[in-house]
Structure formats: C-alpha cells, structure tokens
Amino acid sequence: MRKIHVIGIGAGDPDHLTLQAVKALRGTEVFFLLDKGEATSDLVRLRRDVLGAHLPEGTYRTVEALDPERDRPARGADYRPAVGAWRGARARVVERLIAEELGEDGTGAFLVWGDPALYDSTLGVLEEVLERGAVAFAYDVVPGVSSVSCLAARHRTGLSRVARPVQITTGRRLAEGLPEGVDDVVVMLDAHQTFQRYAGTGEEIDIYWGAYLGTPDEILVSGPLAETAPRIVEVRAQARERKGWIMDTYLLRRRPRDSAERDAHERGAPGRGAPGPG
Numbered sequence: 242m243r244k245i246h247v248i249g250i251g252a253g254d255p256d257h258l259t260l261q262a263v264k265a266l267r268g269t270e271v272f273f274l275l276d277k278g279e280a281t282s283d284l285v286r287l288r289r290d291v292l293g294a295h296l297p298e299g300t301y302r303t304v305e306a307l308d309p310e311r312d313r314p315a316r317g318a319d320y321r322p323a324v325g326a327w328r329g330a331r332a333r334v335v336e337r338l339i340a341e342e343l344g345e346d347g348t349g350a351f352l353v354w355g356d357p358a359l360y361d362s363t364l365g366v367l368e369e370v371l372e373r374g375a376v377a378f379a380y381d382v383v384p385g386v387s388s389v390s391c392l393a394a395r396h397r398t399g400l401s402r403v404a405r406p407v408q409i410t411t412g413r414r415l416a417e418g419l420p421e422g423v424d425d426v427v428v429m430l431d432a433h434q435t436f437q438r439y440a441g442t443g444e445e446i447d448i449y450w451g452a453y454l455g456t457p458d459e460i461l462v463s464g465p466l467a468e469t470a471p472r473i474v475e476v477r478a479q480a481r482e483r484k485g486w487i488m489d490t491y492l493l494r495r496r497p498r499d500s501a502e503r504d505a506h507e508r509g510a511p512g513r514g515a516p517g518p519g
C-alpha cells in the first residue's frame with residue numbers, strides 16, 4: 242500500500258528538523274510541494290533547502306503543483322464555506338498527485354511548515370482524499386517546531402505563566418476582543434496587524450513579535466504594546482514591500498496585577514538583557 246508521511250519541518254531553519262523528521266525524509270521517494278504562486282515561491286525554495294540540507298542529491302524526487310486559490314471573504318463574513326471549498330479543491334489536487342506520482346508501494350511526503358497540528362489543513366485534506374475513495378494509502382504524522390515555539394525561544398520567554406492558560410488564536414478572532422481570563426495570547430494568521438486595536442486602550446500589555454522566524458530574514462521586536470505597535474507596523478510594511486510576502490506571529494501578554502507575579506514578570510519583560518546567541 243502507498244504510504245504518506247506528513248512531516249513538520251519547523252519554521253524555516255533546516256536545523257529545526259527533528260531526528261524523527263530526518264529519518265522520515267530518508268525513507269521518502271517523492272516529495273509533494275504545493276506552491277501558492279510567485280510571491281511565496283520563496284517558501285518552495287526554503288522547502289528545497291531543507292531537503293538539500295538533509296538528503297544526498299539524486300536520492301529523491303520532488304513534484305510541484307499549484308495550490309488552488311482560496312477566496313478571502315470580507316472581514317466579519319463567515320469564512321467556513323470558503324475554507325470548505327478550498328479544502329475540496331486541494332483534495333482533488335492531492336488525490337491526483339498521489340495517484341499519478343506514487344507507485345502502489347511507494348512512499349511520499351508532504352512537508353508542513355512548523356507543526357502539522359497547528360493551523361494547517363494537510364491532515365484534513367488527506368482525510369478528505371481517503372473519504373473520496375479513489376486512492377488508498379496509510380499516513381503518519383511527524384511533529385515539528387512550530388512558529389509559536391520558535392517565537393518564544395527567539396525572545397527567550399515562556400508562553401505560559403504559573404498555572405495560567407495560554408490561548409493560540411487568529412487575527413480574525415482577536416478582532417472580536419482580547420479573550421477574558423487569558424493573559425497570554427499568541428496570534429497567528431493576522432494580515433491586519435490587529436494588535437493595534439489594543440495599543441491605545443490603557444491596558445498594560447507587552448508584545449513579542451517575530452517575522453520570518455527561523456530564516457535568515459528573521460525580525461524580532463518586543464516591548465510595551467502602546468509604544469511598540471507603530472514601530473512593528475512600519476518594520477512589517479517595509480519587510481513586506483521588500484520580499485513581497487510576510488509571515489509573522491506574536492504574543493500579547495497582559496501585565497500581571499498582583500505584586501509577586503509582577504516581580505516574576507519584570508525579570509522576563511521584553512528588552513531585558515542582551516539578545517541571545519544565533
């Protein structure tokens with residue numbers, strides 16, 4: 242039977258791959274690379290770099306296909322029908338790739354940014370392909386270093402505070418309000434720099450922002466939200482202009498209200514100490 246690995250490859254640095262991921266790469270004959278078009282073909286190149294860093298040349302094959310375009314509904318509109326339709330279109334592309342490019346007993350792989358468990362549709366798409374019933378295969382999942390772990394590591398901070406929850410959410414959700422009862426919020430998929438809405442509310446919030454994490458273009462900015470937000474907006478716009486695309490993630494952290502927690506917080510507040518090595 243055909244076999245598929247879904248391999249988390251980390252946020253962009255070939256060194257993010259786990260030994261398990263490297264083993265899975267070595268057991269793969271065909272890598273399927275879905276490209277979203279010119280602006281993000283950098284991302285296909287980065288995937289190729291990951292393969293080049295870990296596999297001897299000539300020992301594997303890559304097959305590229307165009308990832309179907311996704312309709313972007315207006316802000317506030319229900320995005321689920323558009324996501325459903327896009328996932329269906331993607332399933333048809335993936336079904337064709339597996340049926341046409343992989344022999345009956347072949348092993349193929351999809352390389353997924355960060356961790357496949359976090360805001361990624363590959364697992365849902367593979368399930369949809371299996372449901373369609375035209376091609377049979379077994380698949381497994383190799384976890385990866387997500388951009389969230391990378392963000393925390395590069396800022397040398399934790400995501401959680403003692404016995405407190407952390408929420409990972411999207412820019413779209415953050416636009417509806419900062420969650421109640423959660424003081425540490427990680428935001429992904431935010432094309433609108435939604436953090437700006439909370440910069441002038443008078444609430445004491447710190448931001449830890451990172452773009453192109455794990456790549457040579459990585460940018461890190463952190464500080465009190467009120468004074469740091471305009472700088473991030475400017476840096477982000479310049480970087481996006483320069484490269485034609487951007488991927489950024491950030492942590493919003495409410496300052497603690499009680500004094501013991503405040504002391505602990507002060508020790509890890511943004512801008513303390515010199516940046517770490519690397």
Ligand SMILES: C[S@@+](CC[C@H](N)C(=O)[O-])C[C@H]1O[C@@H](n2cnc3c(N)ncnc32)[C@H](O)[C@@H]1O
Nearest residue numbers: 252355356359387388429430453454488489490
């Ligand atoms: C479709 S999600 C994929 C997340 C991925 N599975 C992970 O574990 O990081 C894409 C979002 O992840 C974040 N992201 C992914 N790679 C990133 C990177 N290298 N630097 C900053 N943010 C990144 C951005 O928020 C982007 O909008």
